[in-house]
Amino acid sequence: MRIRHLFLSGCLLGVLAMSPAGAQHAPPAEAASLAAPVTTLSLAQVLQAARQNPDVLAARRARDAAQADVRAADRTPAPVLSAGLSSIDLRNGSGGGSFWTHKRVDKSLGMDWTWERGNKRSLRTEAAERAARAAAADSQDMLVLQQIGAAGAFYDLLAAQERLHSLLALTDSARALARTAELRLKAGDLSAQDAARTRIEAERAQAELHSARLAHQQAMLALAGWTGQNLPAGGWQAEGGWPPATATATTATADIDTLVEQRPDVLAARERLAAADAALQSAQALTRADPTLGATFDHYPDGTQTNRLLALRVSIPINGSSRFEGEIGRALAQKEQAQDLLDKTRIQARAELLGLLQAWQSQTQRLQAYETRILPQAQQVAAQAELAYGKGGLSLTDLLDARRTLRATQLEATGVRNEHARALGAWQLRTAP
Numbered sequence: 001m002r003i004r005h006l007f008l009s010g011c012l013l014g015v016l017a018m019s020p021a022g023a024q025h026a027p028p029a030e031a032a033s034l035a036a037p038v039t040t041l042s043l044a045q046v047l048q049a050a051r052q053n054p055d056v057l058a059a060r061r062a063r064d065a066a067q068a069d070v071r072a073a074d075r076t077p078a079p080v081l082s083a084g085l086s087s088i089d090l091r092n093g094s095g096g097g098s099f100w101t102h103k104r105v106d107k108s109l110g111m112d113w114t115w116e117r118g119n120k121r122s123l124r125t126e127a128a129e130r131a132a133r134a135a136a137a138d139s140q141d142m143l144v145l146q147q148i149g150a151a152g153a154f155y156d157l158l159a160a161q162e163r164l165h166s167l168l169a170l171t172d173s174a175r176a177l178a179r180t181a182e183l184r185l186k187a188g189d190l191s192a193q194d195a196a197r198t199r200i201e202a203e204r205a206q207a208e209l210h211s212a213r214l215a216h217q218q219a220m221l222a223l224a225g226w227t228g229q230n231l232p233a234g235g236w237q238a239e240g241g242w243p244p245a246t247a248t249a250t251t252a253t254a255d256i257d258t259l260v261e262q263r264p265d266v267l268a269a270r271e272r273l274a275a276a277d278a279a280l281q282s283a284q285a286l287t288r289a290d291p292t293l294g295a296t297f298d299h300y301p302d303g304t305q306t307n308r309l310l311a312l313r314v315s316i317p318i319n320g321s322s323r324f325e326g327e328i329g330r331a332l333a334q335k336e337q338a339q340d341l342l343d344k345t346r347i348q349a350r351a352e353l354l355g356l357l358q359a360w361q362s363q364t365q366r367l368q369a370y371e372t373r374i375l376p377q378a379q380q381v382a383a384q385a386e387l388a389y390g391k392g393g394l395s396l397t398d399l400l401d402a403r404r405t406l407r408a409t410q411l412e413a414t415g416v417r418n419e420h421a422r423a424l425g426a427w428q429l430r431t432a433p
Helices: 002-016 020-025 028-035 043-050 054-073 120-187 192-227 253-262 264-287 325-390 396-431
Strands: 039-041 080-086 106-114 236-238 292-299 308-315
Touching (some): 043 120, 054 120, 120 236, 120 264, 253 264, 253 325, 264 325, 325 396
Parallel strands (some): 039 236
Antiparallel strands (some): 080 106, 106 292, 292 308
16 A cells, blocks of 8 residues: 555656646756746837847838938939030130130030929929838838747747646656656566556657757747847746637628728838829820020130120920830839739738638637636546546556646647737737727
């Protein structure tokens, strides 16, 4: 009976080990890593760090460049200053005296300026402004995408932590059961086959623990990639809990259409269509010729009554009716391309929002099932199996099966919480105003 009580005590110790405190039995390599200070991260910190992600910064630089294009477009053609010397007599020379007042050289100073007609400047500026707004919307869309990815990586790390802690506790429990089985084997109270089975379970738990450690490291590296930060020596610890499985409200089709039109990628596509329309009008305005107005002041000391002359001129390019058909045709094709891109973006945005909503609703129902029915039943069955086996009313095979079921259910529940949190986070970030 004492061995039976000893075995029961070992089982109870294994159950108590189902907590993060089991990390104290980590191997030397893990103990060395735990010796370094661990940096805690909350979801809010991760989302803030994602705002400085290299991809987000690159999108902001593109936005700044597009805004600079507006200033470059909103200006008139620069006037042209010209100066010249003419009527130079190479045979007899230019005479003596001052170069500016007596030498017989025709000195001229002129100014020319192009007059843009057809509202070209305002159309050019409008196209640049629309392109700048599209770039700003692209920057916002990139920020949303990076935050969705960072939030998913955060929840992956939280799930990896819970799996690691659960498997640490399960490994301690399996080792305790194996040690107790060895004592019972020596006392003749347990068969060699059952003792071997407990050792196999302990080895399997240890192997799964190695995989959990690797998954934990990979989750931290993935989070480092999304946040654009270097992984500290002590690693990261996700701080916070899982979002609750609250009831999901149905979203009407009109609400989805409104959310679609508010998305940054749809806004960018609309602005690019408006920019293409302004570019088309600007190409059509090329058919209106831009005259160049000029004036020249001439000075030639020839001994006559006057030696200062003023010349005025106008030059107009002669454009045929079909000269700019290529520019207009290209601008028209680009406008139609922008319209096609807007239609495609709307379709994809609507499908994505519906998919996110359905994923959130499905994962909520799944999580409610695990938290209210599946996981409590698995815990109850495992507790009853431990009690029955301690009293000799259950075989070792049934006990191990109950433990495997509980372990699998706990890991599945963690995965379901992760999927629900990712789906909810993606929906909230995508629909945020």
